Amino acid sequence: MQRSPIVLLVAALFAGMTALLVIGSFVSRSPIPFVVAVPLGATAYFMYYHGSGKLLERLRRREVRGRQRQRERTRRARGDRDHGSFGAGPRARGGPRTRAEREARFGAGIGGARTEPGPGTGASSTAWRDGGPRERVSASNGPTTAEARSVLGVDPTADQATIKRAYRERVKDVHPDRGGDEAEFKRVTAAYDRLRE
Known part of the structure; x- marks a missing residue:
């Protein structure tokens, strides 16, 4: 929060004038000073709110919430949920990230078909065998x-x-x-x- 001492000083002066006008209204039993004191008091309050930095902070929070809502609406409109960058979808934790790591883990067979996995594959990892469906492989050879x-x-x-x-x-x-x-x-x-x- 950024404080502005000049705006706070002017707000304090306006608040003091408001207090004097309210007291004068009760003493003189006239509604005119009270009618003048109401907008002056509102001005003092808004100047204090701005000078203390609370207004700026509130506007920033509102802007951040608006951006988050807009992103959520956009995501819902596209049907994306929990996707990574570029719509790639969530990446399995601990999976190979590059082609070299995939080849090191699974090896490449004839025609690019995956064969027996390399050493160190986890129990949850999978491999292609003869181009067929995925099968679970144990980590006993790591x-x-x-x-x-x-x-x-x-x-x-x-x-x-x-x-x-x-x-x-x-x-x-x-x-x-x-x-x-x-x-x-x-x-x-x-x-x-x-x-x-």
Whole structure:
């Protein structure tokens, strides 16, 4: 809130004049000072409301609420609910984000059909087998937690933020798009998937 001392001072002067006019109206038993005091008091109140910054804050809140309502109306009109950017829909948490990560996790078969998943796939992940429907795959072929920590070079007491940082640093070195080894990239991704569970 921004305060304006000059506006607050003028509001205080108007409030003082209003009080004097109300008192004068009662003393003189004439309604004319009271009639003049009412708009003067309203002016003093609005000047105080503006000078204290409350008016600006209220207008900002109203504008934010209006924008939120407009977004909600637009979303309802398009039929979108809980979608990510560009209408892509919500992303499954922990899923592969790039083509290289998907290939590292699932591998690519003949004609681009998905084959057996790579190491470190979670129990909830799925894979294409011979171009057929999706089947559940277990994570029994991934590295152990100790092996995963060794691959990423983190301590057993490392938290998720440290693990994520270590994974990002390792991926910069081993990513196939940056001239790294694809097998090593698969190992690093599998290790990260194991430690993220």
